[in-house]
Amino acid sequence: MAVIKMKKLSVFAHRRDADALVRRLMRLRCVELKPIDDTDADECLLETYGGSEKLSDLEKQLSRTTEALSLMSKYNEAKKGLISKPISVRLDRFKTDGSYAKAVGIVDGVIELADKKEKIKNERSRLEALLGSLSLWRAYELPLDFAGTKSTSVFTATLPPTLTDKRIDEALGDTAAQVIRVGGDKVASCVCVICARGEEDEAARKLSSIGMLKTQFSELHGAVSKIYSSTKKQLAAIEKDELSIEEKMREYGKETELVQILYDAVATSIEAEKNKQSLLSTEYTVVLGGWVPERDEKRVFAALSKFECAYEISEADEADEPPVLLKNNFFASSFEWVLGMYSYPKYGSFDPTFIMSIFYFIIFGLMFADVGYGFLLVVCCFGAILLLNPKKSMRNFLAMFGYCGISSMIMGVLFGAYFGNLPQAYSEYMLGVEGATSTMQTAVLFDPLLDPMSFLILSIAVGAVHLVAGMAVQFYVLCRKGQVVDAFCDIASWWLTFAGIGLAVAFPWGKYVAIAGAASIVLTAGRREKKIVMKLAKGALGLYGAVNYVSDLLSYSRILALGLAASVIAQVINTMGTMGGPNIVGFLMMIAVFIVGHLLNLAINVLGTFVHTSRLQYIEFFGKFYEDGGKPFKPAVPSDKYTTEQ
Amino acid sequence: MTFTEFFSNIFTGNNLALLGAALASIIAGMGSAKGVGMVGEAASGLLTDDPSKFGQALILQALPGTQGIYGLITSFVIILKLGLLGTPVELTFAQGGFLLVAAMPIAIVGYFSAIKQARVAAAGINLIAKHPGEVGKAITTAALVETYAIFALLISLLPVLFFNP
Numbered sequence: 145m146a147v148i149k150m151k152k153l154s155v156f157a158h159r160r161d162a163d164a165l166v167r168r169l170m171r172l173r174c175v176e177l178k179p180i181d182d183t184d185a186d187e188c189l190l191e192t193y194g195g196s197e198k199l200s201d202l203e204k205q206l207s208r209t210t211e212a213l214s215l216m217s218k219y220n221e222a223k224k225g226l227i228s229k230p231i232s233v234r235l236d237r238f239k240t241d242g243s244y245a246k247a248v249g250i251v252d253g254v255i256e257l258a259d260k261k262e263k264i265k266n267e268r269s270r271l272e273a274l275l276g277s278l279s280l281w282r283a284y285e286l287p288l289d290f291a292g293t294k295s296t297s298v299f300t301a302t303l304p305p306t307l308t309d310k311r312i313d314e315a316l317g318d319t320a321a322q323v324i325r326v327g328g329d330k331v332a333s334c335v336c337v338i339c340a341r342g343e344e345d346e347a348a349r350k351l352s353s354i355g356m357l358k359t360q361f362s363e364l365h366g367a368v369s370k371i372y373s374s375t376k377k378q379l380a381a382i383e384k385d386e387l388s389i390e391e392k393m394r395e396y397g398k399e400t401e402l403v404q405i406l407y408d409a410v411a412t413s414i415e416a417e418k419n420k421q422s423l424l425s426t427e428y429t430v431v432l433g434g435w436v437p438e439r440d441e442k443r444v445f446a447a448l449s450k451f452e453c454a455y456e457i458s459e460a461d462e463a464d465e466p467p468v469l470l471k472n473n474f475f476a477s478s479f480e481w482v483l484g485m486y487s488y489p490k491y492g493s494f495d496p497t498f499i500m501s502i503f504y505f506i507i508f509g510l511m512f513a514d515v516g517y518g519f520l521l522v523v524c525c526f527g528a529i530l531l532l533n534p535k536k537s538m539r540n541f542l543a544m545f546g547y548c549g550i551s552s553m554i555m556g557v558l559f560g561a562y563f564g565n566l567p568q569a570y571s572e573y574m575l576g577v578e579g580a581t582s583t584m585q586t587a588v589l590f591d592p593l594l595d596p597m598s599f600l601i602l603s604i605a606v607g608a609v610h611l612v613a614g615m616a617v618q619f620y621v622l623c624r625k626g627q628v629v630d631a632f633c634d635i636a637s638w639w640l641t642f643a644g645i646g647l648a649v650a651f652p653w654g655k656y657v658a659i660a661g662a663a664s665i666v667l668t669a670g671r672r673e674k675k676i677v678m679k680l681a682k683g684a685l686g687l688y689g690a691v692n693y694v695s696d697l698l699s700y701s702r703i704l705a706l707g708l709a710a711s712v713i714a715q716v717i718n719t720m721g722t723m724g725g726p727n728i729v730g731f732l733m734m735i736a737v738f739i740v741g742h743l744l745n746l747a748i749n750v751l752g753t754f755v756h757t758s759r760l761q762y763i764e765f766f767g768k769f770y771e772d773g774g775k776p777f778k779p780a781v782p783s784d785k786y787t788t789e790q
Numbered sequence: 791m792t793f794t795e796f797f798s799n800i801f802t803g804n805n806l807a808l809l810g811a812a813l814a815s816i817i818a819g820m821g822s823a824k825g826v827g828m829v830g831e832a833a834s835g836l837l838t839d840d841p842s843k844f845g846q847a848l849i850l851q852a853l854p855g856t857q858g859i860y861g862l863i864t865s866f867v868i869i870l871k872l873g874l875l876g877t878p879v880e881l882t883f884a885q886g887g888f889l890l891v892a893a894m895p896i897a898i899v900g901y902f903s904a905i906k907q908a909r910v911a912a913a914g915i916n917l918i919a920k921h922p923g924e925v926g927k928a929i930t931t932a933a934l935v936e937t938y939a940i941f942a943l944l945i946s947l948l949p950v951l952f953f954n955p
Contacts, residue, residue, distance in 0.1 A: 485926025596951050702937070705944045708951075712863045751849060752856055755933045756940075762930060 147495045149438040150466035150777070154431065157453035162423065162430045166416045167236070168447050170780045171789065174440035176467055177780050178433055179422035199417045205248070206410045212254040212403055219397025229533060230788040231401055235409050247406035250399050257396070261389050264382055271379050278375075280334050281368045284326040288361040288368060297344040302332035304355040315354045321347040334359070404786035411783030419780050435777065437469055466491045468774035476501040478543040486762050488774030494621050496770065500761050503610050507760060509551030510606065511706045512753040513592075514714070516563035517746050518556055521549025535784070545750070559599075560587025563742055564714020573722035574734070592707055593715075600704045607700025610760070611693065612639070614768035621769050633668035637661055638693070662687060696764045702756055710749040717741030804879075806886030807872055810893035811865040814946070818861025818900030825854030825908030832912035836919045846918050846925045850911045853932050857896075857904035860943040864896045867950050879955045892949040899942035907935035 153175065157165055169175045238244055281288075284300070292298040303312070305328055312323050321339030328334050335356075339347040348358065364371060423430045436444050441457055448455045460466045468488045470480050472495075479501035489495055512518070525546035529539055556562065565581060572580035585591070592599040615635050622631035644658025669686025670679035721737035724730025766772075782789065791799075833847035868889050873879040881889075914928030 486930070593951065596948060699937070701944055702940045705940045705947070708947055709860065709863050709943070712866060713859065716862075716866050748852075748856070748859065751852060755853070755929055756936075758926075759930060759933050759937075763934075 146471050147489060147491060147493065147774070148469040148471050148777075150435045150460055150469070150491070151438055151441060151457045152460055152464065152466075153434045153436045153444065153455065153457050155433075155448060155453050155455040157430055157432065157451060159425055159428050159430050161451055161453065162420055162425075162432075163416065165432065165448075165451055165453070166419050166780070167412075167782075168451075169434070169444070170412070170416060170419070170782050172440070172443055172447055173779050173781045174437060175444060175780060176435045176778055177419045177422065178435065195417055195420060199414065199421070202410055202414045202417060205251075206407070206414060208255060209251050209403060209407045209410055212251040213400070213407060215254050215258050216393070216397050216400050216403065219393050220400040230784065231405060231786055232790045233405050233408075233787045234790045235405075235412055235782060235787070238405055238409055243402060244406065244409060247399075247402045247409075250396055250403055251406065254393070254396050254403075257389055257392055261386070264385055264389070268379065268382050268386075271375050271382070275372070275375055275379075278368055278372055280327045280329060280332075282327065282372060284334070284336060284368050286336065287366050288364045288371070289366075292338075292341060295341050296338055297341045298336060298338050299344065299348070300326075300334070300336055300359045300361070301351065301356045302328075302359055303335055303351070305330060305333045307333075307354060311354065312351075315350050316347065317350065319343055319347050319350060323351070332357075408783040408785055408787045411785065415780060415783065435467055437777070460491075465775065467777035469777035470495050470497055472497050472501075475547065478540045478547060479504055481537065481540055482544065482758055482761070484776060485758070486766065486770075487772035488776050490771040490774045493771040493774075494617060494624075494769065496617060496766070499613060499617065500765065503613070503765065504757055504761060505547060505551045506606065507610070507703060508548040508753055508757045509555035510603065510703050511757060512548075512552050512710055512749055513555035513559045513707060514561040514563065514710065515553050515556035516561075516566065516742070517710070517749070518549045518552025518554075520746055521552060521750065522546055525549060545754075548753075558587070558589045560585065560591050561711055561714070562586065563738075564711050564718055566714070566718050569715075569718035569722050574726045574730075576726065592704070593711055596704060596708065599707065600701060603700050603703035604697055606703065607697050607760075607764070608642075610700070610765055611696055611768070612642070614765045615639070618769035629671075633664070633671065637664040637668060638689070640664060641690075665689075696767075699764055700760065702760075706749070706752055706756055709752070710745065713745045713748070714742070717745060801883065801886075803881030803883050803886030804872060806883065807868055807881055807889035810886075810890035811868040811872075813890075814861040814864040814868070814893040814897045814900075815858075816861075817897040818864075818904070819858040821901035821904030822855050822858030822861075825857070825904040825911075826851055828905075828908040829854060829911045829915065832915040836915050839919070843918060843922065846922070847915060849925070850914050850918075850928060850932065853911050853929070853936065854904045854908040856936060857900035857907075857939045860896050860939055860946075861900050864893055864943065864946045864950065867947065868893060871950060871953055871955070881955055885953075885955055889950060889953065892946055892953075894946075895942035896939070896946040900939050903935055903939040903942075907932055907939075910935055 155165070166177070169177070281300075286298065288300075290298055303323075309323075316323070319339065320343055321337060324336045324338065326334045326336055337344075337347060337351065348356070423432055425431070436457060444457070445455075468491050470477075470483070470488075472480060476498040480497055482504065483489070483497055483500065509518075525542040528534065529542050529546070534542065567586055568581045568584045571577040571584060577584070590598055615638065619631045619635045622628070622635070638661070641658055641661030644654055644656070644661050647654025647657055665686045666680075666683040668683070670682030673679045673682050717737060721734040721741065722730070724733040829851040833851050836843055836847055871879070871889065872881070911928070911932040914925075914932055917928045918925050
């Protein structure tokens with residue numbers, strides 16, 4: 145439970161070593177590199193490191209790799225299912241042993257194949273459309289671009305299929321023309337019109353009046369049957385191409401792991417390049433600055449001593465804003481991300497993670513007290529950690545909810561909730577125990593649904609402890625800063641008042657303690673004012689702070705409300721599920737309703753409980769003492785999307 | 791049938807209590823439906839640009855849904871007290887009126903708090919569009935609005951739970 149002390153690192157090195165140096169520090173995973181903004185340095189050092197061209201090349205390579213990976217994912221037979229173990233690899237060796245070039249080749253090959261596939265798909269649909277348009281003309285034996293002989297003229301057309309030959313002859317009248325039917329379907333019949341040269345316009349005009357439409361075959365030459373068969377041949381060839389592309393893709397799919405390593409290698413290079421861009425440099429030297437946690441100082445020294453460079457680790461200045469890294473035990477460190485969602489504590493201020501985690505554990509359990517739901521949370525969260533081997537941030541997220549599940553189970557035993565009132569509902573409706581829902585007791589302490597008042601008092605009491613703990617932290621923080629007088633006047637006087645109110649319930653003399661506390665508030669709250677009148681006025685106003693404490697305290701009544709919400713919904717589900725009675729159908733219905741209903745209730749209430757437990761920490765607890773605005777420590781690290789350092 | 795008879799037949803204690811249960815679900819549910827819809831529209835706008843934010847957007851969209859659930863809980867407890875799922879209970883006019891009034895806080899506050907919460911959550915969608923890391927703050931600001939729905943639920947539930955015909 146502490147904010148770790150940070151030290152400032154500065155290194156002067158050969159420019160030719162810059163890349164290796166940055167990569168070595170990234171592998172240590174404990175240095176946050178930062179741009180040097182020293183005005184002195186600006187004057188004597190000429191330029192920043194540069195290299196933006198290389199960076200844009202790398203970014204292009206990364207986006208191509210991502211594209212290739214998404215294309216290959218269909219063909220990757222090795223890894224199916226949820227569980228994927230990271231690949232253990234040495235990225236620097238990967239770059240030098242030729243695998244890098246091979247992987248780049250695979251990426252290029254995959255993208256090229258995908259382009260080819262796209263082109264083939266377009267060609268295929270073009271050919272299929274052509275076949276479709278020619279299918280009605282298959283019996284037409286003249287070449288499609290044949291326009292006629294010296295004395296005759298030929299054109300192709302479609303006519304409405306309902307026209308009879310007689311009707312066509314009537315329409316043509318004395319024009320020297322012949323209509324030959326070639327084929328057709330329900331929509332149109334295809335015809336070839338042969339007429340004397342010079343009379344084609346006349347024939348066309350007459351036929352148009354009965355619904356003829358001329359058909360043009362542009363860019364098609366030769367007889368239909370020939371075109372037809374050559375198109376078919378082309379299609380067959382395309383199908384063969386497609387098969388061979390699929391085959392090649394499957395081959396590439398076997399190499400997915402190599403491309404995944406490439407992804408991390410490129411992403412790591414990008415990170416290194418980005419870090420190098422902030423370096424200041426001359427022609428032959430670079431200056432590198434950063435933050436190192438005190439505990440990792442030695443490791444950084446050891447790594448730097450292998451390079452030809454000058455380095456120094458110094459204390460942070462007043463003006464510096466070092467990044468914040470928290471150190472907590474295994475339990476509390478799972479709750480650091482809850483703190484991070486609010487804001488990290490300022491560097492050098494108090495880290496409340498441990499105290500918060502204890503209250504988080506208790507309040508979450510009270511709000512969501514249920515053995516069944518808690519058990520599901522524990523199984524899902526810890527199961528996922530064991531089976532899926534998640535990254536650190538995900539692991540903490542899961543672990544926190546796992547711990548909260550344990551708390552839910554403990555509180556569930558105390559307040560007798562097992563998936564709500566499942567034991568009661570099951571015995572009454574399925575086993576036929578009369579009145580089990582109203583008489584059967586599973587609670588060790590009491591049932592919040594039957595005795596909500598006791599639960600309300602418990603909620604408020606937990607709230608009071610939480611608030612006093614917040615004030616105690618404030619007391620400690622003020623004392624550490626040397627403001628002991630403030631600590632006693634602004635905090636201890638309130639405690640005296642609270643204690644007096646508490647004692648007054650049991651002993652009549654308690655009220656004098658409370659009055660003494662209130663008097664000390666009135667007398668001291670105005671201590672910073674100069675005039676005696678203002679001192680008294682400000683002092684009386686100090687008592688107004690009681691309103692804040694009361695409203696903070698009442699805010700904890702949400703523990704009861706959300707607790708009731710969870711158990712009442714569970715009760716609804718149990719009642720609905722057991723309605724069918726003790727028979728096969730009723731039993732099947734019960735299982736279906738329980739699975740859907742209880743999972744839904746779990747989801748809704750975990751969200752609600754998480755949000756409102758967090759709120760009680762952020763506003764009621766942190767409000768008393770927290771100094772926010774810390775910048776989280778983000779060390780430069782190699783990319784580990786698919787791989788892990790060997 | 792005279793008007794008085796008609797009136798007293800309709801407004802029995804049980805019917806008044808049932809009216810309370812119905813209103814708690816109807817009004818709070820309407821608020822939640824509207825609220826979840828509003829955030830959903832904002833979320834779809836965000837998801838067209840960046841489908842990977844679905845998880846975060848879903849949490850924000852779910853927040854104004856709770857008021858409807860609080861209404862449902864109140865309705866359910868009233869229905870239990872009426873014995874509609876077991877042995878029916880005969881309530882007097884005054885008792886029915888008691889349950890009807892008890893249902894009002896969550897019905898009315900639930901409606902308004904769902905809609906106001908939805909507006910904060912929809913603004914939160916804009917926040918996570920620009921700063922994906924700040925989803926915690928978007929959730930917390932929206933959750934503050936829910937406080938009053940929770941208090942209303944408490945004030946609706948306590949009289950109903952203590953009610954013994």
